[in-house]
Amino acid sequence: MKAIVMGVMFSVLAAPVLASTSALPRWANGESNCKIDGRPAKMFWQVVDDPQTECEGNICSTTSAVKTVGRFSDNGGAWVALNMTGVANGGNTLNIRYMGAERDNWQLIYDASSEMASGWTTWRGRRYPLSCWKGDVPLTERCANYANQAVQQFQNAQQRSCNVPQDARWQSNYSAHYGWCMQIKGRADALDSETRARTQVLNQCRRMESIINIRPNAGTIRVVPH
Structure with a gap:
């Protein structure tokens, strides 16, 4: 497509061209909660349009392109720009340039099993x-x-x-409960369902306990799980 603006002929090339040789990893896209040296923080990344225009004389061409932009807020402070300088390790390593008053290199490495990215910042060496x-x-x-x-x-x-029966729901094995939660990626609906089921049984047990306290010969409490 061509257009003439103030005597200058433009040619617009619609084919998308990435401004960076590395695409933003899916795990980094959008807003994340962070901790930086123990302090709460937030990081945000997105891909935005970045059209490129080149002119030769009175003939200009514009190429459609995109770029990755990021920003970081430390402990509720002002947002500071971040640049993505590279991606490695199959998209699991993100190399970052902090663009604040004292510019430094950062790095995050994503662990899919924990759904967390861990790494380091640098400040004054x-x-x-x-x-x-x-x-x-x-x-x-x-x-x-x-x-x-x-x-x-x-x-x-x-x-x-x-x-109560000793089974997957009712047991003292911390690792078993933790491992199951990690396996289902901490789905809130599943965790709430299990916790609610145990809570209902405990409430029923408390009610029966109150009856026994009033009638000491009522016998042993037996709760039938739902």
Whole structure:
């Protein structure tokens, strides 16, 4: 397509051309919560249009292109620009240039099993830890919280003599609860369902316990799981 603007002829080439030889990894795209040297932070990446225009005399051509832009906010501070300087390791390693007043090189390496990217920043020649993830809390922390609660609920059931079955839902094995949560990537609906089922049984057990306290000869509490 050609157009004439103020005596200059433009030729627009619609074929997309990447401004970078490396595409933005899917895991980095969008907003992530981060920790930088223990402080809360946020990182954001996106791909935007970046048309390129070249002129020779009064004839110009514009080529459609895109580029990757990023930004970083440390502990609620102002957003600072980031440049993606390269991608390696099959898209799991992201090399970053911090474009603040003191420019430095950063790196993040993504672990698909934990859905977390960990690496480092640099400031005045020293490296500091950096980790980023999607969602409110990291998958590992989400699963640790779930496993701790599941074990605590099982122990509560035993202390109250609730007579629950020892199975995948009711057990004191922290690693089993944690491993299951990691396997399903911490799906909120599945975790909530398991926690809610245990809570219902414990509530039923408490009600039966109240009856026994009133009628001491009522016998042992037996809870039938739903």
